Amino acid sequence: MAAAQAQLLTPRWSVLRPHADQARLWNDHRRFQVVPAGRRSGKTELAKRRGVQLALNCDRPQGWFVFGAPTYAQAKRIYWRDLNLLLPKWAVRGRSASELTIHLVNGAEITVLGLDAPERIEGRPLDWICCDEYGNMKEGVWRENIRPALSTVGRVGGAWLIGVPEGRNHYYRIAQKAQTDSQADWGYHHWTSSTVLDAAEIEAARSELDELTFQQEYEGSFVNFAGRAYYPFDRSKHCVTGLPYDPRATLVFCFDFNVSPGIAVVCQELETRDWLKGRDDVDHLVTAAIGEVHIPRNSTTPAVCRKLIQDWGQHAGQVVCYGDATGGARGTAKVRGSDWDLIRDELRQAFPNRVTFRVPRQNPRERVRVNAVNSRLRSSDGKIHLLVDPTKAPMLVEDLDGVILLEGGSGELDKKHDSTLTHLTDALGYYIERAHSVGKTRVQTAAV
Numbered sequence: 001m002a003a004a005q006a007q008l009l010t011p012r013w014s015v016l017r018p019h020a021d022q023a024r025l026w027n028d029h030r031r032f033q034v035v036p037a038g039r040r041s042g043k044t045e046l047a048k049r050r051g052v053q054l055a056l057n058c059d060r061p062q063g064w065f066v067f068g069a070p071t072y073a074q075a076k077r078i079y080w081r082d083l084n085l086l087l088p089k090w091a092v093r094g095r096s097a098s099e100l101t102i103h104l105v106n107g108a109e110i111t112v113l114g115l116d117a118p119e120r121i122e123g124r125p126l127d128w129i130c131c132d133e134y135g136n137m138k139e140g141v142w143r144e145n146i147r148p149a150l151s152t153v154g155r156v157g158g159a160w161l162i163g164v165p166e167g168r169n170h171y172y173r174i175a176q177k178a179q180t181d182s183q184a185d186w187g188y189h190h191w192t193s194s195t196v197l198d199a200a201e202i203e204a205a206r207s208e209l210d211e212l213t214f215q216q217e218y219e220g221s222f223v224n225f226a227g228r229a230y231y232p233f234d235r236s237k238h239c240v241t242g243l244p245y246d247p248r249a250t251l252v253f254c255f256d257f258n259v260s261p262g263i264a265v266v267c268q269e270l271e272t273r274d275w276l277k278g279r280d281d282v283d284h285l286v287t288a289a290i291g292e293v294h295i296p297r298n299s300t301t302p303a304v305c306r307k308l309i310q311d312w313g314q315h316a317g318q319v320v321c322y323g324d325a326t327g328g329a330r331g332t333a334k335v336r337g338s339d340w341d342l343i344r345d346e347l348r349q350a351f352p353n354r355v356t357f358r359v360p361r362q363n364p365r366e367r368v369r370v371n372a373v374n375s376r377l378r379s380s381d382g383k384i385h386l387l388v389d390p391t392k393a394p395m396l397v398e399d400l401d402g403v404i405l406l407e408g409g410s411g412e413l414d415k416k417h418d419s420t421l422t423h424l425t426d427a428l429g430y431y432i433e434r435a436h437s438v439g440k441t442r443v444q445t446a447a448v
Helices: 020-026 043-056 072-086 141-149 170-180 199-208 211-219 301-312 339-350 366-377 394-402 423-435
Strands: 032-036 064-069 092-096 101-104 109-114 128-131 158-163 186-188 251-256 262-271 282-295 319-323 355-357 384-388
Touching: 020 043, 032 170, 043 064, 043 072, 043 109, 043 128, 043 158, 064 072, 072 109, 128 141, 158 170, 170 186, 199 211, 211 366, 251 301, 251 339, 251 423, 262 301, 262 423, 282 301, 282 394, 282 423, 301 339, 319 339, 319 423, 339 355, 366 384, 366 423, 384 394, 394 423
Parallel strands: 032 158, 032 186, 064 109, 064 128, 128 158, 251 319, 282 384, 319 355
Antiparallel strands: 092 101, 101 109, 251 262, 262 282
């Protein structure tokens, strides 16, 4: 649908900027399209428009067009509002907000689905589907659920598989298939965020992200994450003995829940210009790991808290707690309330009216958390944003140096390689991902 025609539907069909790679995708009508493009580069916008176009022009009985994401909440957030705005009133027969389905006057339906339960796609002919953030979906969802649903006799369906790469997992393999397809069913399209976003935004992201994460998120590259999980960490650069501590500034406690070992990491955000001289590679604002708790065996959550109180109970400023949203299924939750209940009971006595908790409803994905720590260790512009005092947090140093990735995986941590590792970096990662995640950027979608 040309941009000029699209304007006639609703105001939401704004004219888009010229972009050669996006135009090639729009004009490619092969059955399956694989689109690993950079973050905020317009691929989802094109998918919304293509799906609406196909549904409006559908002449099949009970046509079904689906927009899917890894979870229901993601799918609703990404698609529901915009799809309703893209559809003209004359084309809509009704809507079901509870089922996230729009019924069109031509008998077609547009449905928004979370594919965490991929069987939702089964049971009826599927004419077209967009799988957004496909790299985060279950590995078998295409082969076992979606592909069969697109194979109804007499009405074969199509699909767009879009998103940012997630290491070299099933998305990588299907991208390779699309580039080598011998039956001409598959199209492959790729472009970087720098062809759409402002140069200043790209440079801001480059300064916040580590090199591999920047390549994955903004260049849409299938990065081979292998070896050390926290590969930017260098003891000679990231370890600084005698990091300063400000008793009136905010103190951060980071928790991960285990019995062996019981752990916590202690951090502050520091300004370096007054005390760190001759280090042009270190940013003027850093996350400083200035302490830890490490109880090797038979620990409890109250024991970890009491050690924190012993070491930091005289702190005069605010205390903020971050950590594992699950509350520690392997910890002491089964004894007396949740682990977070236990932490509140202990710390509110030591820091009355000065302790707060910033715990999300669910944990970030492991790869996201690791990427956040790596970006803090060294962004792709070479700057260090995280320092560790090796005398006060020696086990955190061992974690950063020793955690490895699962061989043959797509960036998962190898938790079995050394059972003493991963816990402190997990705790630190919960904080860094929440406090220092890259800010959302405004998309400037190009023309089709």
